[in-house]
Amino acid sequence: MVALDLVWLVPTLPLAGAAVLLFAGRRLGRLAGWLATATVAASAALAVGIAARLLDLPEAERTRVVHLFEWIRAGSFRAAAELRVDPLSVTMVLVVTVVGALIHLYSIGYMAEDPRIGRFFAYLNLFVGFMLLLVLAENLLLLYVGWEGVGLCSYLLIGFWFERPSAAAAAKKAFVTTRVGDTALLVGIALVFFRLGSLDLSRVLDPAVAALQPSGVFTIIALLLFAGAVGKSAQVPLHVWLPDAMEGPTPVSALIHAATMVTAGVYLVVRTHVLFELSGVALTVVLVVGLVTALYAALSAIGQDDAKRVLAYSTISQLGYMFVAAGMRAYAVAMFMLVAHAAYKALLFLAAGSVMHGTEQETDLQRLGGLWRRMPWTAATMAAGALSLAGVLGLAGFFAKDEILAVASGTGRGAVWALGTLGAFCSALYIGRLVSLALLGRPRSDRALHAHESPPVMLLPLAVLAAGALGLGVLMTDPRTGTLPAFLAPVLGEVPHGEAGLPKGVLVALSQVTALGGLGLAWYLYGSGRVEWLALRERLAGVQRLLAHGMYVDDLYAAAVDRPLRAAAAALAWVVDARWVDGLGNGVGRLTQALAGAGRRVQTGLVRTYALAFLLGAAVLLVYVGVRR
Amino acid sequence: MRTPVAYFLVVSAALFTIGTVGVLVRRNALVMFMSVELQLNGVNLALVAFSRLHGDLTGQVLTFFSLVVAAAEVVVGLAIIVSVFRRRRTANVDDLAELRW
Numbered sequence: 215m216v217a218l219d220l221v222w223l224v225p226t227l228p229l230a231g232a233a234v235l236l237f238a239g240r241r242l243g244r245l246a247g248w249l250a251t252a253t254v255a256a257s258a259a260l261a262v263g264i265a266a267r268l269l270d271l272p273e274a275e276r277t278r279v280v281h282l283f284e285w286i287r288a289g290s291f292r293a294a295a296e297l298r299v300d301p302l303s304v305t306m307v308l309v310v311t312v313v314g315a316l317i318h319l320y321s322i323g324y325m326a327e328d329p330r331i332g333r334f335f336a337y338l339n340l341f342v343g344f345m346l347l348l349v350l351a352e353n354l355l356l357l358y359v360g361w362e363g364v365g366l367c368s369y370l371l372i373g374f375w376f377e378r379p380s381a382a383a384a385a386k387k388a389f390v391t392t393r394v395g396d397t398a399l400l401v402g403i404a405l406v407f408f409r410l411g412s413l414d415l416s417r418v419l420d421p422a423v424a425a426l427q428p429s430g431v432f433t434i435i436a437l438l439l440f441a442g443a444v445g446k447s448a449q450v451p452l453h454v455w456l457p458d459a460m461e462g463p464t465p466v467s468a469l470i471h472a473a474t475m476v477t478a479g480v481y482l483v484v485r486t487h488v489l490f491e492l493s494g495v496a497l498t499v500v501l502v503v504g505l506v507t508a509l510y511a512a513l514s515a516i517g518q519d520d521a522k523r524v525l526a527y528s529t530i531s532q533l534g535y536m537f538v539a540a541g542m543r544a545y546a547v548a549m550f551m552l553v554a555h556a557a558y559k560a561l562l563f564l565a566a567g568s569v570m571h572g573t574e575q576e577t578d579l580q581r582l583g584g585l586w587r588r589m590p591w592t593a594a595t596m597a598a599g600a601l602s603l604a605g606v607l608g609l610a611g612f613f614a615k616d617e618i619l620a621v622a623s624g625t626g627r628g629a630v631w632a633l634g635t636l637g638a639f640c641s642a643l644y645i646g647r648l649v650s651l652a653l654l655g656r657p658r659s660d661r662a663l664h665a666h667e668s669p670p671v672m673l674l675p676l677a678v679l680a681a682g683a684l685g686l687g688v689l690m691t692d693p694r695t696g697t698l699p700a701f702l703a704p705v706l707g708e709v710p711h712g713e714a715g716l717p718k719g720v721l722v723a724l725s726q727v728t729a730l731g732g733l734g735l736a737w738y739l740y741g742s743g744r745v746e747w748l749a750l751r752e753r754l755a756g757v758q759r760l761l762a763h764g765m766y767v768d769d770l771y772a773a774a775v776d777r778p779l780r781a782a783a784a785a786l787a788w789v790v791d792a793r794w795v796d797g798l799g800n801g802v803g804r805l806t807q808a809l810a811g812a813g814r815r816v817q818t819g820l821v822r823t824y825a826l827a828f829l830l831g832a833a834v835l836l837v838y839v840g841v842r843r
Numbered sequence: 844m845r846t847p848v849a850y851f852l853v854v855s856a857a858l859f860t861i862g863t864v865g866v867l868v869r870r871n872a873l874v875m876f877m878s879v880e881l882q883l884n885g886v887n888l889a890l891v892a893f894s895r896l897h898g899d900l901t902g903q904v905l906t907f908f909s910l911v912v913a914a915a916e917v918v919v920g921l922a923i924i925v926s927v928f929r930r931r932r933t934a935n936v937d938d939l940a941e942l943r944w
Contacts, residue, residue: 819943821875821936825866 218267218278221297224260224307225350227253228314229343232336239332247322250335254318254342258311265304273704276301279352279416286355291407296352298415302705305549305698306349306481309556313473314342316675320564321465323672324571328463334374338469341367345474349481354403354413357482361399361446364475365392371470372462384458391455395445399482402438406489409435419488419705428492436489436496439482440503447479447533450507454768456530460522464567467522472529472563473556480536480552484545484706491543501541505633508534510765512640516647517761521566521577524648527764528603529559531641535618538634544621545706546699550690551614553698557682558602558611562645564676565596568668569652573661579651580748581659588665591673593653595680600649602683604642605729607722610686615641616725617693623715631715635728642732650741851892858885872924872934876917883913 231253239246268276277300286293318338325331341364348360373385407413409431410423417423426432443449448456459471470476483490483500490496508531515527532555539548570577572589586593602611615638622630657663667673689698693709716724739745751758763769858881865878887906894902928934 817943819940821939822867822870825875829863829867 218264218299219280220260221264221280221299221350222282224257224264224311225297225343225346227257227260227343228339228346232340232343235332235336235339239336242332244322244326244331246332246335247318247325250339251315251318251322253339254311254315257342257346258308258315261304261307261311264299265308268299268301268304269701276704285353290411293353293355293413295356296414297350298352299350300705301701302481302485302549303349305553305702307346309477309553310342310345310349310474313556313560313679314345314469316678317465317469317473317560317564318342320468320567320672320675321463323669324465324567325463330374334371334463337367337370337374338466341371341470341475345478348478352415354406354415354418358400358403361442361478362396364470364478365389365396365446368392368459368470368475371466372459374463374466375461378461381461384455384461388455388459391452392445395442395452398438398445399442402435402442405431405435405438415485418486424488424491426492428494432489433493433495436486436493437499439486439489440496440500443479443482443537444503445479446482447476447537448530449479449503449534449537450510451767453507453511453530454764454771457518457523457526457764460520460526464522464563464570467526468560468563468567471526472559476529476533477536477552477556480533480540480548483537483540484548487540487543487545487706490540497541497543499541500537501630504534504537504539504541505630505637506534507531508538508637509633509640510534512637512644514761514764515644516640517758517763518644519579519762521569521579521582521648521652522563524579524644525559525562525566528562528641528644529555531637532559532603535615535634535637538630539618539621542618542621542625542627542630542710543707544618544693544709546702546709547614547617547621547690547693549702549706550696550698551618553689554602554610554614554683554686557679557686558599561595561599561676561679561683562603564672564679565592565599566652568592568672568676569596569665571668571672572665576659576661579648582652582657582662583655583659584653584657584662585665586653589667591667592676595673595676596653597649598680599683600645601733603645604733605638605725606733607726608687609684610682610690612725612729613687613690616722617690617709619725620718620721621693621710623721624712625710626712626714628715635724638725639728639732642729643736646733646736647740650737650739654737654741655743848892848896851888855885855889855892858882858888860885870935870937872927872936872939875936876920876924880913880917883909 228250231250235242235246235250242249277298280297280299282295282297285295318335321334321338325334328334344360344363344367346360348357348364351357351360369385369389372388373382375381376385403413406418410417445452456471456476460467462471490500511527511529511531511534515524515531518524518527532551536548536551536555539545539551566577569582569585569589569592572585572592573582576582602609605612605615615634619631619634619638622628622634657665690696693699693711694703699709715721739750740747760766862878862881862883862885865881866875869875869878887909890902890906890909894900894906924934927939931939933939
């Protein structure tokens with residue numbers, strides 16, 4: 215039995231691993247990967263122990279705040295380094311450590327040939343440490359430390375192959391774009407302090423706060439917190455960094471940009487849902503942004519030719535669904551989707567990485583194909599992930615998406631349900647397209663033809679995650695009495711339900727029609743060989759380009775933000791700086807020179823002139839003294 | 844009968860004026876130096892005269908100081924003039940005008 219007080223070890227172990235690897239990583243060589251994996255696995259074991267201990271306690275006692283040390287004390291402001299152990303944070307810790315450990319293990323194989331493997335695992339460990347700090351923090355300021363820490367690690371890992379200019383640029387883009395949201399989050403945290411007098415979650419989650427009158431301040435606070443979540447979770451309009459973030463190594467995409475860091479935004483909203491409920495508007499904003507993102511990204515994913523970019527847009531879309539759930543107060547459903555998504559999306563990314571590993575880093579879907587013969591394990595696990603994502607009956611993804619749509623329909627949000635179903639159809643279509651183009655048909659390049667299966671160290675995590683993607687639904691058999699919702703209920707409350715809309719059976723049937731229809735259409739177009747999809751693509755070139763460019767949002771930002779800023783900067787540089795600021799400096803210099811040039815004429819070098827000056831000076835002094843008398 | 848103090852002051856002023864004009868119009872460094880001595884002695888004379896007038900020895904003591912300092916100054920000044928003359932073959936101060944703008 216593990217004492218809950220040992221929770222401080224959970225983030226400390228990976229952080230210690232990162233410290234060791236930063237200094238000794240190069241000397242450890244391949245051992246670095248095993249060390250890093252061991253630290254995260256140990257954290258995962260601890261987390262399992264803590265979760266088991268928590269389940270043993272009666273429901274009312276499942277929240278524990280572990281005080282580590284006094285951190286900041288300044289005037290009335292107090293922030294302690296405290297970790298919060300409750301069902302919500304433990305759920306997140308389990309996701310982060312278990313998926314993290316699997317991805318660490320996978321990376322040992324994937325990064326084996328990389329000369330900077332020590333540094334890679336140091337960053338990866340550092341990321342896990344910060345992520346655990348984020349989800350365990352009792353204090354919003356400590357949460358913010360973790361929040362920025364994972365952002366830093368994301369930057370470092372996207373730009374891990376910084377020799378490639380595109381990777382360096384993508385890292386910068388991710389950092390700057392999320393910074394927009396982070397700034398809003400910091401302001402929101404400051405407002406929480408001004409309004410509630412404390413940043414401790416115990417204060418925020420206090421029933422007394424929930425009983426306050428809804429007011430405009432809380433709308434502003436909630437929207438600022440949500441802005442942070444939008445940046446971190448790549449929601450419209452701050453989503454542009456995530457597709458580019460695929461420049462990083464694939465395990466990084468799986469860990470940071472699918473399973474954990476990008477879900478931090480969802481966690482933040484769910485964690486502070488009390489504040490959102492105190493505002494009439496904020497939850498609606500969350501719902502609308504999530505829905506727009508879910509649809510937009512699902513559509514854009516259809517047009518991507520790069521396997522990883524398909525998955526990146528897919529992640530954006532799925533995160534949108536989580537926000538839709540949170541926006542409807544179905545927090546437990548959002549959390550289940552987060553857990554399920556962590557499994558099947560990490561799986562899909564790792565499978566894509568396995569494909570890249572076997573085909574000399576080929577990610578272009580036009581040049582893959584027919585891989586199931588050469589990489590049967592990778593293909594099987596990838597298909598499992600795809601089916602789960604598409605929402606085929608009984609798999610993890612089904613319970614997640616279906617429950618969101620059921621809540622939408624049940625609470626009378628018909629439009630949300632309809633658009634969500636449309637998004638689900640698109641999801642099935644893009645993931646079916648990905649699988650069909652990569653695995654089915656004939657190899658369309660030499661690399662695909664000579665593909666080879668990955669080593670066992672990479673296949674084992676795939677198998678474990680595939681089991682999760684297929685079977686995690688057991689946690690969510692029912693939105694109220696299922697294992698996970700019941701576990702989370704003391705923190706998050708019940709999932710709302712209603713009798714509006716269509717009956718449950720019809721909803722399930724419709725969701726299966728969309729899922730199987732999307733998959734079937736994708737197979738017919740891209741996998742069956744009966745349709746010349748390249749010809750079809752030519753005919754729909756306009757649509758294809760629109761989707762492939764993510765509806766030109768990047769170009770819009772370039773035109774609306776980037777170019778005006780650059781023009782303004784140029785104007786400032788040439789007019790204000792070169793003319794005015796420099797003019798001031800140069801003017802002072804020139805004036806001094808002129809004065810000095812005139813003044814130095816006094817120094818004639820003739821002794822008698824000086825003597826005359828003495829005399830006159832003495833005379834003046836004498837007169838002055840005389841007059842003063 | 845004592846000589847009135849005005850007599851001394853007239854001589855003193857005359858000495859000082861001659862010295863001043865000498866410093867201003869002569870070009871030879873040595874002559875300028877001698878003129879400075881004239882100025883000094885003019886002042887010394889005034890000091891002694893006033894000292895006697897007031898029956899206070901302070902003025903005479905100050906004169907001794909002045910004489911000693913002047914002697915020291917002459918030592919340094921003459922040394923400089925000699926060394927300049929050795930180097931430049933001239934003691935004309937108008938020719939020694941390099942230290943200017």
